[in-house]
Amino acid sequence: MTEAATLARPALDPRVVDTAQSLFALPFADLLFRAQQVHREHHAANAVQLSTLLSIKTGGCPEDCGYCPQAARYHTGVANDGLLDVDEVVDAARAAQASGATRFCMGAAWRSPKPRDLAPVVEMVKAVKALGMETCCTLGMLKDGQAEQLRDAGLDYYNHNLDTSPEFYGDIVSTRDYADRLDTLGRVRDAGIHVCCGGIVGMGESRRDRAALIAQLASLSPPPESVPINHLVQVEGTPLHAKLHGEAALDPLEFVRTIAVARIMMPRAMIRLSAGRRELGEAVQALCYLAGANSIFYGDRLLTTGNPEAAADRALFDKLGLVAA
Ligand code: SAM
Ligand code: DTB
Ligand code: SF4
Numbered sequence: 001m002t003e004a005a006t007l008a009r010p011a012l013d014p015r016v017v018d019t020a021q022s023l024f025a026l027p028f029a030d031l032l033f034r035a036q037q038v039h040r041e042h043h044a045a046n047a048v049q050l051s052t053l054l055s056i057k058t059g060g061c062p063e064d065c066g067y068c069p070q071a072a073r074y075h076t077g078v079a080n081d082g083l084l085d086v087d088e089v090v091d092a093a094r095a096a097q098a099s100g101a102t103r104f105c106m107g108a109a110w111r112s113p114k115p116r117d118l119a120p121v122v123e124m125v126k127a128v129k130a131l132g133m134e135t136c137c138t139l140g141m142l143k144d145g146q147a148e149q150l151r152d153a154g155l156d157y158y159n160h161n162l163d164t165s166p167e168f169y170g171d172i173v174s175t176r177d178y179a180d181r182l183d184t185l186g187r188v189r190d191a192g193i194h195v196c197c198g199g200i201v202g203m204g205e206s207r208r209d210r211a212a213l214i215a216q217l218a219s220l221s222p223p224p225e226s227v228p229i230n231h232l233v234q235v236e237g238t239p240l241h242a243k244l245h246g247e248a249a250l251d252p253l254e255f256v257r258t259i260a261v262a263r264i265m266m267p268r269a270m271i272r273l274s275a276g277r278r279e280l281g282e283a284v285q286a287l288c289y290l291a292g293a294n295s296i297f298y299g300d301r302l303l304t305t306g307n308p309e310a311a312a313d314r315a316l317f318d319k320l321g322l323v324a325a
Pocket of ligand 2: 053069105107138159161198199228229230233274275302303304305306
């Protein structure tokens with residue numbers, strides 16, 4: 001990023017971080033009560049959107065995100081595969097739709113798509129959209145004109161996560177900076193595509209970092225329409241697995257608090273209970289729904305790691321009286 005572009009962007013107001021932090025500090029029942037109130041004011045109380053993910057280009061990524069099994073430089077056993085064919089993607093989207101998903105998210109392990117990569121992705125978006133599904137892509141940083149190409153293909157959402165607080169970001173990624181992420185989010189917003197932007201918790205960050213992530217998201221103008229909250233999936237071979245020794249770095253109730261604070265501070269957003277659900281178990285997931293999560297990734301695979309079986313999710317929905325949307 002150029003210095004001018006960085007300076008043009010207002011810094012995060014510490015008072016917004018304080019607001020988020022004071023929500024985190026509420027008694028658990030008070031926090032969840034407030035989150036439920038906000039949730040019911042803006043969303044159907046018991047509806048959860050089912051979104052299926054597909055890795056359309058797996059592994060071999062030049063970036064150094066400390067959590068990611070797809071970075072070429074880490075030895076995680078993830079293969080470096082080329083871009084899938086449009087037909088394979090459409091078949092996967094059809095199968096996801098048949099099993100109940102209404103949204104399809106296509107993810108690529110790129111720092112940034114090359115012009116020759118974007119043409120087939122445009123075809124994928126058009127074909128998935130034609131099935132009547134909501135479309136989302138996450139392809140890395142976008143350059144001039146790329147967001148417009150995706151918009152013209154019918155892309156509904158572009159996912160690009162800020163991942164953590166501005167202060168902690170440099171501990172996790174060194175090959176790009178926060179301003180780069182904000183730049184792509186601006187391009188997506190300017191093109192008229194809905195913004196899907198969230199982060200990962202359980203990376204060894206402080207509560208202040210979690211509060212600052214949510215404050216930063218809520219301070220985007222307008223805030224994202226979609227906010228994925230991921231619990232770190234620790235994958236052997238990544239720096240964060242080595243640092244955290246495969247042991248959970250976060251109390252599950254703190255994860256629930258994070259969902260609740262996101263719900264309160266971004267009342268209209270879809271709050272997506274994203275990676276890490278397999279490790280959370282049913283009771284904690286139930287608390288996440290109570291805290292205002294209203295979307296999940298559905299299907300037994302995220303991008304390269306596992307996710308609860310669809311049948312297990314359907315069984316949990318039945319137990320909780322949730323309806324798939
Ligand atoms: N390469 C593009 C990018 O980084 O924006 C798109 C794909 S990337 C895998 C999408 C998101 O997955 C990341 O921004 C990160 O938030 C999430 N993610 C990756 N590895 C994860 C892990 N081990 N646990 C939780 N979330 C993870
Ligand atoms: C998001 O925030 N989480 C999803 C989706 N957006 C692309 C990805 C989770 C990836 C988890 C690790 C993996 O399966 O490779
Ligand atoms: Fe690459 Fe995205 Fe993984 Fe970072 S998170 S290493 S940019 S695929």
